[in-house]
Amino acid sequence: MQPRIEPDSTTGTIDIEQIRQDFPALHQQVRGKPLTYLDNAATSQKPKQVIEALSRYYSYQNSNIHRGVYYLSEQATAAYEAARVKAQRFLNAANPAEVVFVRGTTEAINLVASSYGRLVLQPGDEVVISAMEHHSNIVPWQLLCESVGANLRVAPIDTSGTLIISEYEKLLGPRVKIVALVHVSNSLGTINDVKHLVGLAKEQSAVVLIDGAQAAPHMPIDVQDIGCDFYTVSGHKMYGPTGIGVLYGRIELLETMPPYQGGGEMIRSVTFEKTTYAPPPAKFEAGTPHIAGAIGMGVAIEYLEQLGWDFVREQERVLLEYALERLATVPGLQVIGSAESRASVISFTVDGIHAHDIGTIVDQEGVAIRTGHHCTQPIMDFFGVPATARASFAFYNTVEEVDTLTKALMEAREVFG
Amino acid sequence: MEMRDLYQQVILDHNRSPRNFREIEDADHVAHGDNPLCGDKIKVYLKLNGDVIEDVSFHGSGCAISQSSASLMTIAVMGKSIAEAEELFHKFHGMVTADADQSARRKELGKLAAFAGVREFPARVKCANLAWHTLHAALCEHAEPVSTE
Numbered sequence: 402m403q404p405r406i407e408p409d410s411t412t413g414t415i416d417i418e419q420i421r422q423d424f425p426a427l428h429q430q431v432r433g434k435p436l437t438y439l440d441n442a443a444t445s446q447k448p449k450q451v452i453e454a455l456s457r458y459y460s461y462q463n464s465n466i467h468r469g470v471y472y473l474s475e476q477a478t479a480a481y482e483a484a485r486v487k488a489q490r491f492l493n494a495a496n497p498a499e500v501v502f503v504r505g506t507t508e509a510i511n512l513v514a515s516s517y518g519r520l521v522l523q524p525g526d527e528v529v530i531s532a533m534e535h536h537s538n539i540v541p542w543q544l545l546c547e548s549v550g551a552n553l554r555v556a557p558i559d560t561s562g563t564l565i566i567s568e569y570e571k572l573l574g575p576r577v578k579i580v581a582l583v584h585v586s587n588s589l590g591t592i593n594d595v596k597h598l599v600g601l602a603k604e605q606s607a608v609v610l611i612d613g614a615q616a617a618p619h620m621p622i623d624v625q626d627i628g629c630d631f632y633t634v635s636g637h638k639m640y641g642p643t644g645i646g647v648l649y650g651r652i653e654l655l656e657t658m659p660p661y662q663g664g665g666e667m668i669r670s671v672t673f674e675k676t677t678y679a680p681p682p683a684k685f686e687a688g689t690p691h692i693a694g695a696i697g698m699g700v701a702i703e704y705l706e707q708l709g710w711d712f713v714r715e716q717e718r719v720l721l722e723y724a725l726e727r728l729a730t731v732p733g734l735q736v737i738g739s740a741e742s743r744a745s746v747i748s749f750t751v752d753g754i755h756a757h758d759i760g761t762i763v764d765q766e767g768v769a770i771r772t773g774h775h776c777t778q779p780i781m782d783f784f785g786v787p788a789t790a791r792a793s794f795a796f797y798n799t800v801e802e803v804d805t806l807t808k809a810l811m812e813a814r815e816v817f818g
Numbered sequence: 819m820e821m822r823d824l825y826q827q828v829i830l831d832h833n834r835s836p837r838n839f840r841e842i843e844d845a846d847h848v849a850h851g852d853n854p855l856c857g858d859k860i861k862v863y864l865k866l867n868g869d870v871i872e873d874v875s876f877h878g879s880g881c882a883i884s885q886s887s888a889s890l891m892t893i894a895v896m897g898k899s900i901a902e903a904e905e906l907f908h909k910f911h912g913m914v915t916a917d918a919d920q921s922a923r924r925k926e927l928g929k930l931a932a933f934a935g936v937r938e939f940p941a942r943v944k945c946a947n948l949a950w951h952t953l954h955a956a957l958c959e960h961a962e963p964v965s966t967e
Contacts, residue, residue, distance in 0.1 A: 788857040816822065
């Protein structure tokens with residue numbers, strides 16, 4: 402039986418169909434079938450509030466920020482800085498100057514690796530990551546370690562896709578200067594207890610970055626409670642525009658770090674002999690930023706706040722449980738990753754059918770899922786699979802959509818015999 | 819477009835039991851093909867006798883389209899001259915990428931015509947082509963792995 406989503410107890414009015422009305426992309430036919438969008442971990446769809454904010458900005462507010470003394474520039478600057486405060490509130494950062502707008506999590510991690518990493522890392526020092534990192538939280542550290550002669554250490558996971566804490570602890574020696582861990586795994590759905598993991602790293606005085614790209618759409622984030630030094634999010638995975646994200650950094654660190662890119666906006670004064678830099682966050686925002694994107698991300702944050710985490714989490718919990726139950730009925734289907742604490746992300750394989758063939762067949766039923774290695778090749782190697790199919794759910798998905806996916810998978814089973 | 823137009827019986831059959839799926843220990847030419855975004859990997863082995871393909875085989879892993887394409891390719895070029903194999907490569911490439919109706923030429927492709935449906939699936943053309951590009955690289959003795967992504 403399909404579970405019903407209970408109305409939110411605080412408002413009593415949340416209706417999933419009403420919420421879906423906010424997302425224009427969900428109401429279209431693809432290949433002659435209604436779209437069933439289950440690739441939310443790759444990017445989420447955008448509510449019309451966000452789309453309208455972008456349109457409004459380009460229609461009526463467009464101007465460069467922090468420069469003009471005229472009306473439009475003042476308006477755009479105010480809207481951009483208001484978005485920063487929204488992001489500060491969203492992450493519970495102590496200070497808006499700790500919120501640096503970047504292109505997304507990838508750029509945020511590269512910024513930290515290039516700026517902070519090069520500042521502190523000495524030959525022989527160590528950087529610790531986990532075996533469930535996205536390539537964006539592996540490659541920047543590899544590049545850094547190669548360039549300074551430091552060593553990258555990888556904390557292993559078990560077959561459920563859970564970090565082995567005792568092994569992680571063993572890696573935390575005195576040479577460890579930086580620890581970089583994913584909050585929620587994009588391919589396994591595993592939710593790491595980042596507060597605990599940060600605490601352990603702090604005993605060795607390591608600086609800790611948490612990749613929150615997959616956490617921010619699913620749960621409230623409190624960087625002060627987590628105790629991390631850096632936290633990264635991508636706007637487009639949390640119902641905002643592409644090309645915008647946030648790097649949270651503790652102000653003491655941001656102040657000591659050298660700039661990542663040079664250019665306009667990030668300077669205090671420039672002469673050919675010597676340039677001095679603006680304080681954070683401007684120091685890390687060289688050039689004209691994605692003003693519309695930041696404003697749109699701010700609107701997405703407000704949208705999530707209005708929905709409320711209780712609703713989001715409950716809806717996604719119901720979808721995850723129901724999907725696990727339904728997918729188990731598909732012959733030969735194996736779920737990859739079974740961590741106790743997990744987000745609404747399910748990676749799976751089907752015996753005798755490669756993930757790409759699954760993807761193509763369910764696409765004919767209008768079902769959009771991701772297939773491939775999900776930018777986590779080491780995880781694929783660990784589980785001994787070349788690729789997986791991945792369904793990832795957002796609060797706007799429905800149990801009927803889970804049924805559509807299941808039916809499409811049965812069809813794939815039938816085609817392949 | 820029906821799924822069975824893409825996943826024809828011959829494709830499913832060669833995916834399940836790929837032919838010439840083996841190494842050739844004394845191969846004259848070996849080439850690697852790799853579509854890293856997909857995860858499709860292939861290795862093509864060639865043994866030549868003058869300019870005739872005396873033996874051809876492959877190893878690899880990937881989706882049904884890439885595996886069956888490799889399998890059917892080995893059958894199609896076995897015993898052919900290098901020039902004939904290259905001609906088949908161009909015909910096959912034309913069939914899976916061209917918009918125009920290639921039905922006249924399809925007849926010349928025999929069982930390989932099963933892949934005609936692939937051109938309706940732009941994201942999958944690279945899967946069908948990988949083995950052929952790898953064969954081409956083997957014939958040309960390219961040292962670098964090829965990719966169709």
